[in-house]
Amino acid sequence: MEPNRVQFLENKTLLVTGASGFLSKVFVERVLSLQPNVKKLYLLVRASDNKSAEQRLHNEVFEKDLFKVLRKNIGDESLNALVSEKVVPVPGDVTLNNMGVSDSNLLQDMMQETDIVVHAAATTRFDERYDVALRINTFGALNVLNFAKKSVKAQLLLHVSTAYVCGERSGLIQEIPFAMGDTLHGKNKVDINTEMQLVEQRLKQLVEQGCSEEETKHAMRDLGLKRAKHFGLPNTYVFTKVMGEMFLGHYRENMPIVVIRPAMITSTFSDPFPGWIEGVKDTFNI
Secondary structure (H helix, E strand, C coil): CCHHHHHHCCCCEEEEECCCCHHHHHHHHHHHHHCCCCCEEEEEECCCCHHHHHHHHHHHHHCCHHHHHHHHHHCHHHHHHHHHHHEEEEECCCCCHHHHCCCHHHHHHHHHHCCEEEECCCCCCCCCCHHHHHHHHHHHHHHHHHHHHHCCCCCEEEEECCHHHHCCCCCCCCCCCCCCCCCCCCCCCCCHHHHHHHHHHHHHHHHHCCCCHHHHHHHHHHHHHHHHHHCCCCCHHHHHHHHHHHHHHHHCCCCCEEEECCCCCCECCCCCCCCCECCCCCHHHC
């Protein structure tokens, strides 16, 4: 991070969605390493309760090798104290209203204290079930935006999208926002509510046909890919991220939003050390 960016985070309270994901982990490590005077980090993960959320963050975030440099620099005891002081585990689900935060006191604290919302929660499977991808990547973005708009102090919503919303084009491609309904080929307009209705209708048909869970999964994957291709996009992941951007642009009102569109995320380049990687990273599918 550049020095002025680091300074900006001093005494700020951040909400980070998808906190157990690769990108969020790196972000949290960088914040704690470079700006330990951050006021608070609300880290949202899918969990049934506070204890489960805390355990997930411990096992899937802070115990990872990613934090070994920080741990070495300040020691185990100091790192544990820093995490205990700054980090608030939040059990939730971005597919739900209020991001699924059921603890009313915690939700109220978040709405009163959050300065910056970092929305990184997503499903990144290219051929994800269409119903799943729509709920997480599209309607999840809207739910996070609605939370940010209700937050008293919120200065910024930082939304992580993908470079591949540009579609399969060549040459210089300008970074322009999507208006509601826009498509790359300029033909059929996208109606997000219609897309959800198609999903619900197809799921109902599959139930009536007595399809197995495996058959339903494949049918939902096929539907997502078919709809993406219909609108000139390569896969379900990209299509649902495009629609998520549409929601943000259309409903943001006065909320400042920054959309970043990274290309393929593989490993750390230099900090905290080169080459830290997690999960299956396959660039051949791009």
